[in-house]
Amino acid sequence: MKPSVILVGADKGGVGKTTIARAVLDYLNSNNIVARGFDTEFPRGTLNRFHPEQTSVVDLTSTSDQMRILDTLNTAQVKVTVIDVRAGGLSLALQALEDTGFLDAVHAGEFNFLIFHVLGSSIASLDEIEEIAPFVEDAHYFLVKNHVNDTTFFEWDPLTHTKYFEKVMTSGEMTIPKLNEMSYEQVEIAGVPFSTFVADRTAEGEPAGQSFVLRGYVRTWLNRIADEFDRVQLLGLVAPRDAKAGKAGKER
């Protein structure tokens, strides 16, 4: 199985990058794909708080941490790596990956590289796409529209689409539905993965006694995200059963 790296990021803050990274880890875990996470919110990591056993906090600009991630891609037992890029760090992270030769290795077919570019509801998010375009040629580049609040998402009208997408090739878009505030807050307080919250367990595996209503909302929300990941064939990309499955069609 070829090692895969899933980079979750955005150059804009507050768009829910870590939420997506957590959902990705939950999805992979629930499909028996063992994954490891790297949280680049150095020195304190939010992803690490929810998935401490499979996540490390790293500084992506530090050579030793770059080695820790990239030099172990081939040797680690775990073949899927999820990197949660800190706010505003997507361009820098991609630049660092280019500087280390990782993008060349992806071009040579050594690794699968997936980028989940999490977009906010403002047009500023679209400007990021242009900046990232030079780095995504060999990646499976997904645009993730994350409905973190009730604001209306910008519409993908034809003019906007043409302006921003003529220079970038994407593997598709994903839409992440909104989770109501109270459910989200309760998971935050619990400090456990979404799936653990749904199962009404604490981090130690004890019964948590959470509200069934809140767990129900989280379960439905998580299922809808899983439907989106299924739709873009995420499993086929990170753990292809045959050569064809790894080559998801790209759309312009």
Next chain:
Amino acid sequence: MKRRANVFIVCSPSARVGVSTTARLLTDYYLLTNTEPAGYDTDPHEPRYAPYFPDRVRVLDVSDIRGQIVLFDGLLADDNRPKIVDVWHRSFPRFFETVQDIGFIEEALRRDVEPVVLYHADGGRASLEGAWALHEHWPELTMMIVHNEGASPLEPEEIEIFHRYPAQGRFVIAPLPAPVVRALSDTTLSLSEFLRSPPVDMSIVVRAAIKAWIAPIFAQFQSFELRRQLESSNYL
């Protein structure tokens, strides 16, 4: 024999079809049989069920997540008490949306809690369509239709419509003369207490009418319960 806790969802998409009356009757039926029911009234503005049982019926708003937590977590509480929900017609869509969103029916069945919909039927198309929508979404859900003849009277030839509902059975609540209705609207009048010891200051005619009205309704509730117990018996 495996006993399943019942959750009665007393509802209708239509107004003034006798939903709160049924919730009240069912609560009093259980009180008369020395069972401790818990009730929920989903009309936060003008509750019509809760005033009869201020100590055992909670008023909540199902459009508010705190109200949903009180309601649905309460319905799943493992306390072996029958639960009765009066679903106000304006809360009807939101109630079932939430039921769907949180997977309530599936979770209830998993926990040996049996939701029973007491669907108040009337002659309208919306009522029939609403019942079918619920049935198509949750085919495993037990649905009984309730026809309150006083609240939604139908002509004899219109009664045929009830055969078109996807229900396992029907409860009929007979109409009452106006003076008796007035007597029943007194929120301090407990029907279970009335049956144990009728108030001496009440008109003898009204007392007789109420007794005659309640008896067949409670007989229907009892038949339903017995049938459910027989159905869940391991020995038949």
